Amino acid sequence: MSNWWKKAVIYQVYPASFQDSDNDGIGDLKGITSRLDYIKKLGVDIVWLSPIYKSPQVDNGYDISDYQAINPTFGDMAAFDELLHKAHTLGLKVMMDLVVNHTSDEHKWFQESRKGKDNPYRDYYIWRDGRNGEDPNNWGSFFMGPAWKYDEESDQYYLHLFAPQQPDLNWENPNVRHSVYDMMNWWADKGVDGFRMDVINYISKPDGLPDGEKGPHEKYANPEPLVANGHRIHEFLQEMHQNVMAKHDLVTVGETPGVNISEAQKYANFDGKELNMVFQFEHMGLDGSDNPTLGRWGDRKASLKGLRANLTKWQKALAGKAWNSLYWDNHDQPRVVSRFGDDSTEQNRVLSAKMLATMLHMQQGTPYVFEGEEIGMTNAYFPSIDDYVDIDAINAYHQFVEEMHLVDSKDMIKYLGLHSRDNARTPMQWNDQKNAGFSQHQPWEHMNPNYRSVNVEQALAGPNSVFYYYQKLIDLRHTLPVITDGVYNLVADNENDDKVYAFTRKNADTTLLVVLNYTAEKLERHYQIPVDAKLLISNYTDDMGDSLRPYEAKVYQY
Incomplete structure (x- = not known):
C-alpha cells in the first residue's frame, strides 16, 4: 500500500450544516455534491463526511440505526453514489465516519x-x-x-458511555467485530476511500468493569481512564486491519481521546498494522477551566508556551515512528480563530486565522480543514441557552447552573459561547443573502450573525482572503517535500518566548524557517536568515525584517 495520505489534506464536511438542496433547513448529500467544485478549488485531496447513516439523530447522527442506509434527511443511496462518483471524477477521495463504539438503540x-x-x-x-x-x-x-x-x-x-439511546457494542464478542468488518468492506467495495473512526480507543472495556475514581464534587466517575486505550485495543485494530484495511488502499484516522505518546506510536506506527494516524486532544485541553469539575467550560485562553510545548512534543515524539494528524477545528470543537486567534476586529480575524493556519500546515502530518475554517468562520456567541441545540451544551448548562450551582447563568452562557459544539455546527456561510445561501428554510441550527461579512462569496472575491491563503498553504504541501519529510526543530531559545513561535523544517535540500507572532502587539525578533532566503508565504504583503506586526506569519525558504 502506498502512503499517499502523507501529502494529502483532508476537508471535513458536517452534512447537516453544509448545503441544503431541498430547502428543509437541513444540509444533504445533493447539497454537498453541488459544492464539490468549491472544495476542489481549495485544493484538498479528501472529503471526510461526518455520519450520513440512518439515525434518529439523538446525537446528530452519531447514533446509527443502520450502517448500510442513508439517513432520509440527507437523501438516499443513489444520492450518495452520485456524490462519490462526482468526487472521484474531480480527483477527490471520500472518507466516511465510522461509529462502532456504540449504535442507536433503534438498531x-x-x-x-x-x-x-x-x-x-x-x-x-x-x-x-x-x-x-x-x-x-x-x-x-x-x-x-x-x-x-x-x-x-x-x-x-x-x-452507554454517551446518550442512553447510544448503547455500547460488546467488542469482546467476535460476532460483533466481524459484523463491523463486513460493513466496512461493504463500503470499501462501493468505492469509499477511508474511515475516520469515532472514539475508536474506547471499544476495549476493562475486565470486570470496575468502579472508577470519583472527584470530590462528582456523583459519577469519569470512565475515560478505564476505557481509553484498553487492554485489547491493539489486538482489535490489528484484526480490523487484517480483515479490512489490508484488502483496500484506505486512509484511516482514529479519534482517540486520552491517548498518550506511547499509545499513539502503536496506533499509527509505520509498520502499518493498525491505523494511518490518530487524533489526539491534548492541545484541545489547554484552555479548560481551572475548576476540574467544569472540564472545558471556562474562559481561559491557551498560552503560547503551552501550545508550542504540546505541538512540539507530538512533532518530536512521532517523527520517524508514526504519523501526526494536524487539526484545529472539527464538529466537536469551537472555531479556531475565536479560540486561539482574535476575532475582535475584522483585521485581526483575518491575520490571526492566517497565522494559525501557517502554524498548523507547516508541521509534519496530515492537515484537516473543517468546513468554514478556510474562510475564517468564528464562534457564534449565542446569548441564551434557548439558542443552543447540542445535547452536550444543554446538559452542561442544566448541571452546572441549575443542579450544582457552580456557576451563574451569565458566566455559563459565556463559556458555551467559547466552547460549545454548536459553534462548529452553525450553517456554512456561502454568501450574504438569506440564511447565508445555506437554505431558504429556517436552518436546524441558528445562523452565526456575522455571515453578511464573513462568507465564501466575499472570500473568493478577495485575493488576500483567508481562503486563498489556505489554498496556497495546501499547494505548498503538495509541491515542497520538506513539509512532508523535513525534520522539525524549534529555533534556539524559542521555548521561552511567550509571544513568538519560531521553528524550522529541514531536509537534505531545503530549510524552512517559520516565524509566528501569537499576539496583537508589534514586536522585534532577530533570526539568522541567509541573504538569499526567499519569503515563501506571509499574511502581510511586505517583509519588515526583524519587526513583527500583529499576528504576523512568515515562512522563509533557503
Missing part, C-alpha cells in the same frame, strides 16, 4: 438484544445486573448522568 441488533438473555444478539451489547437495585458500577456518561440504563423488558442494565 436491529439492539432491538433483538433487548428481547432477552437467550437472544443471539444479547451479547452484541454490554448487559449487567444491578448492585442492590443500583447501577452495575459508578461510571458516568460523557453526556452527564449515569452510564447505565435499566431495561425493564429484559431486567438488566446496559452500558
Whole structure:
C-alpha cells in the first residue's frame, strides 16, 4: 500500500450544516455534491463526511440505526453514489465516519438484544445486573448522568458511555467485530476511500468493569481512564486491519481521546498494522477551566508556551515512528480563530486565522480543514441557552447552573459561547443573502450573525482572503517535500518566548524557517536568515525584517 495520505489534506464536511438542496433547513448529500467544485478549488485531496447513516439523530447522527442506509434527511443511496462518483471524477477521495463504539438503540441488533438473555444478539451489547437495585458500577456518561440504563423488558442494565439511546457494542464478542468488518468492506467495495473512526480507543472495556475514581464534587466517575486505550485495543485494530484495511488502499484516522505518546506510536506506527494516524486532544485541553469539575467550560485562553510545548512534543515524539494528524477545528470543537486567534476586529480575524493556519500546515502530518475554517468562520456567541441545540451544551448548562450551582447563568452562557459544539455546527456561510445561501428554510441550527461579512462569496472575491491563503498553504504541501519529510526543530531559545513561535523544517535540500507572532502587539525578533532566503508565504504583503506586526506569519525558504 502506498502512503499517499502523507501529502494529502483532508476537508471535513458536517452534512447537516453544509448545503441544503431541498430547502428543509437541513444540509444533504445533493447539497454537498453541488459544492464539490468549491472544495476542489481549495485544493484538498479528501472529503471526510461526518455520519450520513440512518439515525434518529439523538446525537446528530452519531447514533446509527443502520450502517448500510442513508439517513432520509440527507437523501438516499443513489444520492450518495452520485456524490462519490462526482468526487472521484474531480480527483477527490471520500472518507466516511465510522461509529462502532456504540449504535442507536433503534438498531436491529439492539432491538433483538433487548428481547432477552437467550437472544443471539444479547451479547452484541454490554448487559449487567444491578448492585442492590443500583447501577452495575459508578461510571458516568460523557453526556452527564449515569452510564447505565435499566431495561425493564429484559431486567438488566446496559452500558452507554454517551446518550442512553447510544448503547455500547460488546467488542469482546467476535460476532460483533466481524459484523463491523463486513460493513466496512461493504463500503470499501462501493468505492469509499477511508474511515475516520469515532472514539475508536474506547471499544476495549476493562475486565470486570470496575468502579472508577470519583472527584470530590462528582456523583459519577469519569470512565475515560478505564476505557481509553484498553487492554485489547491493539489486538482489535490489528484484526480490523487484517480483515479490512489490508484488502483496500484506505486512509484511516482514529479519534482517540486520552491517548498518550506511547499509545499513539502503536496506533499509527509505520509498520502499518493498525491505523494511518490518530487524533489526539491534548492541545484541545489547554484552555479548560481551572475548576476540574467544569472540564472545558471556562474562559481561559491557551498560552503560547503551552501550545508550542504540546505541538512540539507530538512533532518530536512521532517523527520517524508514526504519523501526526494536524487539526484545529472539527464538529466537536469551537472555531479556531475565536479560540486561539482574535476575532475582535475584522483585521485581526483575518491575520490571526492566517497565522494559525501557517502554524498548523507547516508541521509534519496530515492537515484537516473543517468546513468554514478556510474562510475564517468564528464562534457564534449565542446569548441564551434557548439558542443552543447540542445535547452536550444543554446538559452542561442544566448541571452546572441549575443542579450544582457552580456557576451563574451569565458566566455559563459565556463559556458555551467559547466552547460549545454548536459553534462548529452553525450553517456554512456561502454568501450574504438569506440564511447565508445555506437554505431558504429556517436552518436546524441558528445562523452565526456575522455571515453578511464573513462568507465564501466575499472570500473568493478577495485575493488576500483567508481562503486563498489556505489554498496556497495546501499547494505548498503538495509541491515542497520538506513539509512532508523535513525534520522539525524549534529555533534556539524559542521555548521561552511567550509571544513568538519560531521553528524550522529541514531536509537534505531545503530549510524552512517559520516565524509566528501569537499576539496583537508589534514586536522585534532577530533570526539568522541567509541573504538569499526567499519569503515563501506571509499574511502581510511586505517583509519588515526583524519587526513583527500583529499576528504576523512568515515562512522563509533557503
